[in-house]
Amino acid sequence: MLERQNNLKALFYLAPAMVLLSVFTFYPLFNAFFLAFLRDYEFLLRSAKGFTLFGNFKNVITDPDFGIAMKNTSIITFISVPISVIIALLISVALNSVKKLQGAFQTIFFLPYVTNAIAIGMAFAFIFHADYGLLNTILGWFGINPINWVGLNASWSNAMFALLVYTIWGGLAFKIMVFLSGLQSIDKQYYDAARVDATPRRRVLTKITIPLLSPMIFYITVTSFIGAFKAYRTIIGMFGETLRPPGTLSKDSLITIVGLVYDALAHADATGKMSEAAAASIILFSITMIFTLVQMQISKRRVHF
Amino acid sequence: MDITLKEITKIFQAKDKSETVAVNDFNITIPSGKLIGLLGPSGCGKSTTLYMIAGLLTPNHGRIYFGDEDVTDMAPEDRGIGLVFQNYALYPHMTVRQNIMFPLENIKVPKEEALKRAQDMADLVGIGELMNRKPKQLSGGQQQRVAIARALVKKPRVLLLDEPLSNLDARLRLATREEIKRIQRETGITTIFVTHDQEEAMSISDEIILMDLGIKQQVGEPQDVYDEPKNLFVAKFLGTPPINLMPGEIKNKQVLIRGSKVTGKAAKNQEVVVGIRPEGFEIDPNGIMELEVYMVETIGRDTTLIIKNFNDSAKSYRIIVDARHRIKPGDKVKFNIESDKIFVFNRETGERL
Amino acid sequence: MQNTIRETRIRTILFKVLVYTFLVGFAIFVLIPFYWMVLTSLKSFQQVRTEVPPSLIIGLKDIRFLENYASAWNAAPYYQYMLRTVAVAAISTTGTIFTTIFAAFAFARLNFKGRDFLFLALISTMMIPGEMFVITNYITVSNLGWYSPLGQTQTEAFLALTMPFMTSVFYLFFLRQAFKQIPDELYLAAKVDGTSDWKYLWKIMVPIASPTIITIVILNAMGTWSAYIWPKLVATEYPLVTNGLREAYQDFFGMVNYSQQMAAALIVTLPLLIVFMFLKKYIMRGVSRSGIKG
Numbered sequence: 001m002l003e004r005q006n007n008l009k010a011l012f013y014l015a016p017a018m019v020l021l022s023v024f025t026f027y028p029l030f031n032a033f034f035l036a037f038l039r040d041y042e043f044l045l046r047s048a049k050g051f052t053l054f055g056n057f058k059n060v061i062t063d064p065d066f067g068i069a070m071k072n073t074s075i076i077t078f079i080s081v082p083i084s085v086i087i088a089l090l091i092s093v094a095l096n097s098v099k100k101l102q103g104a105f106q107t108i109f110f111l112p113y114v115t116n117a118i119a120i121g122m123a124f125a126f127i128f129h130a131d132y133g134l135l136n137t138i139l140g141w142f143g144i145n146p147i148n149w150v151g152l153n154a155s156w157s158n159a160m161f162a163l164l165v166y167t168i169w170g171g172l173a174f175k176i177m178v179f180l181s182g183l184q185s186i187d188k189q190y191y192d193a194a195r196v197d198a199t200p201r202r203r204v205l206t207k208i209t210i211p212l213l214s215p216m217i218f219y220i221t222v223t224s225f226i227g228a229f230k231a232y233r234t235i236i237g238m239f240g241e242t243l244r245p246p247g248t249l250s251k252d253s254l255i256t257i258v259g260l261v262y263d264a265l266a267h268a269d270a271t272g273k274m275s276e277a278a279a280a281s282i283i284l285f286s287i288t289m290i291f292t293l294v295q296m297q298i299s300k301r302r303v304h305f
Numbered sequence: 306m307d308i309t310l311k312e313i314t315k316i317f318q319a320k321d322k323s324e325t326v327a328v329n330d331f332n333i334t335i336p337s338g339k340l341i342g343l344l345g346p347s348g349c350g351k352s353t354t355l356y357m358i359a360g361l362l363t364p365n366h367g368r369i370y371f372g373d374e375d376v377t378d379m380a381p382e383d384r385g386i387g388l389v390f391q392n393y394a395l396y397p398h399m400t401v402r403q404n405i406m407f408p409l410e411n412i413k414v415p416k417e418e419a420l421k422r423a424q425d426m427a428d429l430v431g432i433g434e435l436m437n438r439k440p441k442q443l444s445g446g447q448q449q450r451v452a453i454a455r456a457l458v459k460k461p462r463v464l465l466l467d468e469p470l471s472n473l474d475a476r477l478r479l480a481t482r483e484e485i486k487r488i489q490r491e492t493g494i495t496t497i498f499v500t501h502d503q504e505e506a507m508s509i510s511d512e513i514i515l516m517d518l519g520i521k522q523q524v525g526e527p528q529d530v531y532d533e534p535k536n537l538f539v540a541k542f543l544g545t546p547p548i549n550l551m552p553g554e555i556k557n558k559q560v561l562i563r564g565s566k567v568t569g570k571a572a573k574n575q576e577v578v579v580g581i582r583p584e585g586f587e588i589d590p591n592g593i594m595e596l597e598v599y600m601v602e603t604i605g606r607d608t609t610l611i612i613k614n615f616n617d618s619a620k621s622y623r624i625i626v627d628a629r630h631r632i633k634p635g636d637k638v639k640f641n642i643e644s645d646k647i648f649v650f651n652r653e654t655g656e657r658l
Numbered sequence: 659m660q661n662t663i664r665e666t667r668i669r670t671i672l673f674k675v676l677v678y679t680f681l682v683g684f685a686i687f688v689l690i691p692f693y694w695m696v697l698t699s700l701k702s703f704q705q706v707r708t709e710v711p712p713s714l715i716i717g718l719k720d721i722r723f724l725e726n727y728a729s730a731w732n733a734a735p736y737y738q739y740m741l742r743t744v745a746v747a748a749i750s751t752t753g754t755i756f757t758t759i760f761a762a763f764a765f766a767r768l769n770f771k772g773r774d775f776l777f778l779a780l781i782s783t784m785m786i787p788g789e790m791f792v793i794t795n796y797i798t799v800s801n802l803g804w805y806s807p808l809g810q811t812q813t814e815a816f817l818a819l820t821m822p823f824m825t826s827v828f829y830l831f832f833l834r835q836a837f838k839q840i841p842d843e844l845y846l847a848a849k850v851d852g853t854s855d856w857k858y859l860w861k862i863m864v865p866i867a868s869p870t871i872i873t874i875v876i877l878n879a880m881g882t883w884s885a886y887i888w889p890k891l892v893a894t895e896y897p898l899v900t901n902g903l904r905e906a907y908q909d910f911f912g913m914v915n916y917s918q919q920m921a922a923a924l925i926v927t928l929p930l931l932i933v934f935m936f937l938k939k940y941i942m943r944g945v946s947r948s949g950i951k952g
Contacts, residue, residue, distance in 0.1 A: 387850070394844045408851035411857070
């Protein structure tokens with residue numbers, strides 16, 4: 001009675017979601033590969049001159065923007081993620097160890113998650129404003145002259161620094177929340193046992209808390225790598241559609257891989273651009289896939305500490 | 306209405322295609338209006354049998370009859386059964402009243418009547434004042450009663466209970482077990498309940514069905530089954546403390562344990578297992594069996610003597626004697642054995658001789 | 659003995675002070691952008707433009723609340739943007755809820771051919787970056803006639819904005835987990851009582867899983883509020899709030915009115931914060947659960 005299969009009924013319940021997913025998820029997935037191998041695809045005419053194996057990929061990779069995008073994306077990913085993971089871990093451990101005001105702190109730390117990336121990006125841009133910004137004001141108290149972070153002709157490294165601060169700020173909330181719920185699910189007995197054995201706080205942290213939390217730390221780190229690799233909206237928030245401080249050259253752009261995809265898509269009417277967008281998206285997919293595979297491999301091998 | 310199971314077999318297939326026979330060629334007729342305990346160790350197929358009677362599982366082979374009606378292919382809702390789950394399965398977001406009324410809504414009983422029937426049923430099981438509470442606000446025993454009320458409210462032909470007492474603490478268990486018996490008496494409904502606790506089954510059942518490894522072992526009134534176990538499994542499973550099993554032999558129609566005669570048996574010479582109930586020993590200075598007492602457990606009403614097992618020092622035998630005998634560890638005591646408390650089993654098959 | 663007790667006590671207090679200082683420090687770091695937004699949005703145009711360095715507080719008499727917010731509100735048709743965003747969020751959230759409830763029920767409760775394979779295929783798509791879908795969806799939406807650079811009707815814009823978001827693999831996965839946690843016995847009990855699958859889904863499963871469903875509604879609606887890329891691609895003439903925000907103040911040269919810009923940013927951020935304050939419990943639980951799924 002219950003183990004019996006009921007394909008017809010299942011079809012009825014699945015149909016709405018499956019139809020939508022077929023059109024807007026499964027088909028686009030295959031079509032992205034199809035587009036990426038079309039030669040000289042004209043979007044307006046919906047026609048192409050046969051196929052090319054690497055033509056579109058070559059166009060993407062040889063574009064000077066690609067190198068810049070790879071550099072920016074890697075820097076954003078490999079600097080902001082480790083920093084925000086460590087800070088989030090420390091905050092959540094601290095938060096878990098206090099009773100008073102825990103709820104209030106939790107709410108505050110969660111705020112960045114529910115805000116609008118564009119709006120907050122604008123606020124950050126203004127914090128980093130050379131003349132009217134908060135940061136230079138504070139630096140001024142220590143006798144440091146105003147620095148041109150994101151203004152006219154700001155240097156790439158200054159702009160990148162500002163972007164990294166914003167990225168770390170934006171990434172904390174989710175990680176703190178997840179770590180905190182992980183910490184709260186650790187059996188209190190371990191801590192009682194450690195206390196009976198007079199274990200110093202530092203040892204409790206390094207020998208009990210972090211090892212028990214390590215699968216989650218690892219998981220969050222890798223998924224954050226993937227998330228950071230897709231950075232785009234934060235940059236629009238801070239720098240607008242040009243993706244760079246005003247007045248600077250394109251070599252100082254803060255464009256990312258996702259930026260490349262949308263850049264190509266914005267020029268979709270030009271010959272082959274749609275295919276380049278598809279090719280760039282496949283490159284993005286391949287890189288995130290590597291992260292995913294590494295994660296699967298490692299978490300398979302050592303499921304727990 | 307009688308319930309008849311004919312040649313019921315249930316085979317579960319795992320993902321790797323390996324098969325487990327949960328119930329094997331099961332035949333039984335459950336008499337109308339009785340409270341029946343379906344008893345056995347975990348994994349013996351008793352819950353599977355119950356679920357097949359409920360219609361939640363379909364047997365691979367065999368037929369199930371309610372009276373003369375073949376219900377094997379009938380959906381559970383058409384069988385007219387009430388089922389109480391081990392963890393009660395109360396809908397957590399509904400009040401007690403809504404829970405009890407839920408089955409009636411399904412069969413479109415008018416609101417007024419449904420309310421009245423729900424209240425009557427709640428009164429019957431003694432939770433009439435708790436109708437507006439949510440399950441979470443009830444104790445385990447109260448939840449249990451709500452579950453029974455929900456099962457009974459649609460006036461089922463059969464009431465099925467799956468391990469009804471296992472989620473209750475010891476004290477509540479005693480009270481609830483009487484309660485189930487009372488409700489069954491008052492409603493007169495044929496009731497089958499599944500349990501692994503032999504004491505529970507024996508204390509309230511009109512009849513017990515003993516199962517092991519998917520096979521029916523013995524059926525009968527509790528005392529009859531206890532007094533005349535058909536095989537070693539039944540003898541071992543019923544009774545606390547459990548029956549004492551000693552290696553023995555039959556020689557010239559005499560049953561010998563370590564060379565001394567304990568009873569007579571008309572059977573051919575062979576090695577056997579002799580089972581003696583703990584209460585079957587009688588202290589007698591001229592007794593036939595002398596044993597050294599290893600430890601003494603006193604509970605007031607009677608005294609349990611613990612004797613080292615002949616073969617395995619990690620195990621022990623238990624003998625219950627009257628509390629007026631003051632026996633100390635190390636004493637050597639002579640016993641006689643009551644002949645109706647001693648059972649002889651084939652050593653290979655476990656069948657009673 | 660007495661001494662060690664006192665020593666431990668002092669240490670404990672010192673440690674507490676350290677922990678709270680750390681927490682307060684980062685709480686300030688998190689709050690700074692909000693504070694700066696609020697502060698700037700209250701200053702007058704002149705004050706922002708002439709004060710170098712800017713003051714970190716503002717006197718009551720210097721507050722230009724009405725001026726700034728009114729001009730920010732009028733700089734772009736926010737009223738329209740917001741209404742449109744709410745409508746889009748309502749449509750796509752309703753669609754998502756129904757499609758995911760149905761599908762999650764099938765995956766959690768029904769037994770059908772290829773169920774495990776199909777589910778695996780679905781959740782693998784979660785690993786794929788959304789940009790890969792956007793390209794083809796842009797083409798699909800154009801092919802369906804819902805978008806053309808030459809112009810589109812309001813209805814077409816709504817179709818383009820909502821149809822691709824009428825279901826979600828992530829929420830489907832999330833809801834299936836919630837459905838799976840409902841004990842099987844409840845289903846069996848309902849079956850014994852003659853409850854149909856349809857009734858069981860709506861009367862038992864949905865009410866029990868309602869916290870999860872509420873979480874999905876909130877997260878989905880908040881997602882629409884912050885949507886930027888897709889509306890910019892397919893609804894150029896019918897922007898949602900976030901697009902409107904960026905585009906109204908895109909100019910970095912010349913005399914940007916920062917007070918007005920920050921007021922606008924706050925106008926867009928505030929609804930999110932209000933929703934968060936009222937429905938904190940659901941949002942935070944949803945987020946911390948989604949992290950443990952792996």
